[in-house]
Amino acid sequence: MAETEPAPLLGESTPPPPPSALFHRSLQQQPAKVISAKGIYLTLDTGRVVIDACGGAAVASLGHGNEEVIQAVAEQMKSGVSYVHSLTYTTDAAEELARHLIDGPQGGGRFGLTRAYFVGSGSEAMDSALKLARQYFFELGQRGRTKLVARRQAFHGSTVGAMNVSSNVPRKVPYANFQLDNISWVSPAYAYQYSNWQRGETEEEFAQKLVSSLDNHFQRIGPDKVIAFVAEPLVGATSGCTPAPRGYFKGVREVCDKYSILLILDEVMCGMGRTGTMFAFEQEGIVPDIVTIAKGLGGGYAPIAGMLVHQKVVEVVKKGTSSFNHGHTYQAHPVACAATLAVQRIIARDGMIDNCARMGRVLHALLVETFAQAKYVGDIRGRGLFWGLEFVQDKALRNSFPPGVLFAARFQAIAFELGVAIYPGAGTYNGTRGDHAIVAPPYNITPDELIKIVDTLKLAYDRLE
Numbered sequence: 001m002a003e004t005e006p007a008p009l010l011g012e013s014t015p016p017p018p019p020s021a022l023f024h025r026s027l028q029q030q031p032a033k034v035i036s037a038k039g040i041y042l043t044l045d046t047g048r049v050v051i052d053a054c055g056g057a058a059v060a061s062l063g064h065g066n067e068e069v070i071q072a073v074a075e076q077m078k079s080g081v082s083y084v085h086s087l088t089y090t091t092d093a094a095e096e097l098a099r100h101l102i103d104g105p106q107g108g109g110r111f112g113l114t115r116a117y118f119v120g121s122g123s124e125a126m127d128s129a130l131k132l133a134r135q136y137f138f139e140l141g142q143r144g145r146t147k148l149v150a151r152r153q154a155f156h157g158s159t160v161g162a163m164n165v166s167s168n169v170p171r172k173v174p175y176a177n178f179q180l181d182n183i184s185w186v187s188p189a190y191a192y193q194y195s196n197w198q199r200g201e202t203e204e205e206f207a208q209k210l211v212s213s214l215d216n217h218f219q220r221i222g223p224d225k226v227i228a229f230v231a232e233p234l235v236g237a238t239s240g241c242t243p244a245p246r247g248y249f250k251g252v253r254e255v256c257d258k259y260s261i262l263l264i265l266d267e268v269m270c271g272m273g274r275t276g277t278m279f280a281f282e283q284e285g286i287v288p289d290i291v292t293i294a295k296g297l298g299g300g301y302a303p304i305a306g307m308l309v310h311q312k313v314v315e316v317v318k319k320g321t322s323s324f325n326h327g328h329t330y331q332a333h334p335v336a337c338a339a340t341l342a343v344q345r346i347i348a349r350d351g352m353i354d355n356c357a358r359m360g361r362v363l364h365a366l367l368v369e370t371f372a373q374a375k376y377v378g379d380i381r382g383r384g385l386f387w388g389l390e391f392v393q394d395k396a397l398r399n400s401f402p403p404g405v406l407f408a409a410r411f412q413a414i415a416f417e418l419g420v421a422i423y424p425g426a427g428t429y430n431g432t433r434g435d436h437a438i439v440a441p442p443y444n445i446t447p448d449e450l451i452k453i454v455d456t457l458k459l460a461y462d463r464l465e
């Protein structure tokens with residue numbers, strides 16, 4: 001006889017909780033509920049404590065619950081200036097934040113990036129950058145420049161503009177026929193060493209091949225029609241912390257300059273100290289015309305993002321219509337700017353970007369020691385505190401698991417159960433890769449905390465192998 005559950009006694013049954021009124025990312029699964037957080041630790045309503053080893057998607061640069069930031073937010077609120085419209089007003093919080101990011105010791109001013117523009121999300125920052133780049137050529141009278149070129153296996157955001165320059169295939173499935181037609185992706189190769197670097201080719205030759213393919217792409221579509229080339233210096237969500245081969249970005253800059261095409265670097269995920277320097281582009285020896293920044297900027301204390309704009313672009317707009325006719329109601333939001341200014345001042349005061357570089361070396365060594373021989377870990381790549389593990393079915397062949405296997409998602413789920421949160425890739429899809437997990441803890445993490453994280457990840461991995 002089949003075993004059946006005994007019927008609950010009267011008053012003993014617990015009714016299921018009512019369905020959430022929130023439109024969650026998944027309408028099937030309720031995410032874990034966090035009730036408090038401090039440093040790298042998140043406490044769930046179940047009483048479980050989880051180490052936040054990825055800050056969601058590389059957001060928490062400073063860790064959670066920092067008292068100085070809380071104080072700065074409270075003071076901005078207490079001043080009564082919780083919101084004013086940027087068309088008419090500015091605030092100390094926004095002005096000082098811009099000054100810090102431009103003229104601070106690690107600011108963009110060192111590279112000719114002379115203006116900061118603040119919005120609420122990375123996608124808004126990317127849309128702002130694309131429109132400003134278009135306006136640059138409008139002002140110059142080059143109105144036939146309407147095309148944008150981006151890279152395969154990259155993600156630039158969820159708004160229609162930013163999504164369109166992205167080629168993160170799984171995130172675009174329902175929107176396949178929802179494309180702007182003035183965007184193209186450079187092919188065949190993208191700067192993804194692990195999967196595209198041919199045996200026998202030097203790193204320089206690989207970089208040069210990619211640069212030539214970009215040049216050819218510009219030639220094919222007509223370089224005088226192109227507004228900008230868009231790229232993440234280290235590809236985040238789509239490829240799991242992949243840097244480009246040495247020399248690639250120098251070559252990209254040269255090709256863009258050859259045709260007066262603007263270079264927009266998306267440092268939404270990899271910027272603001274995450275790779276061990278304030279900007280990831282510093283390690284490439286080039287300067288973009290516009291760089292977008294977000295996650296580590298406010299460290300999650302406020303929804304904030306922005307772009308830093310090169311003086312060359314500022315001058316053209318200033319001499320032209322003199323206004324950027326693109327605005328968001330919440331741009332340069334005073335409370336968000338106050339929180340972010342506090343975050344950035346603490347990071348600068350406490351030398352946390354240097355610590356990020358130092359702890360990055362510790363994390364890299366731990367990951368290599370623990371996973372280099374692991375059967376399904378094909379690649380360990382990244383910089384600073386931004387590391388990705390790529391999972392493959394066969395290390396010799398470097399081939400991904402088939403679509404649907406979702407190794408990274410399973411790894412993430414087990415690691416979460418064991419008490420460490422990491423950020424998984426979306427898996428492979430129609431020939432694209434993406435079975436990776438990202439480890440991106442706050443810049444003030446300690447070696448002991450890193451050991452605890454990596455030990456837990458090993459336990460999780462061992463359950464899968």
Ligand code: PLP
Nearest residue numbers: 121122123155156157236268269
């Ligand atoms: N650009 C990159 C490189 C990102 O990783 C993301 C988000 O993950 C975005 C843009 C979009 O940022 P947001 O989600 O804040 O709109």
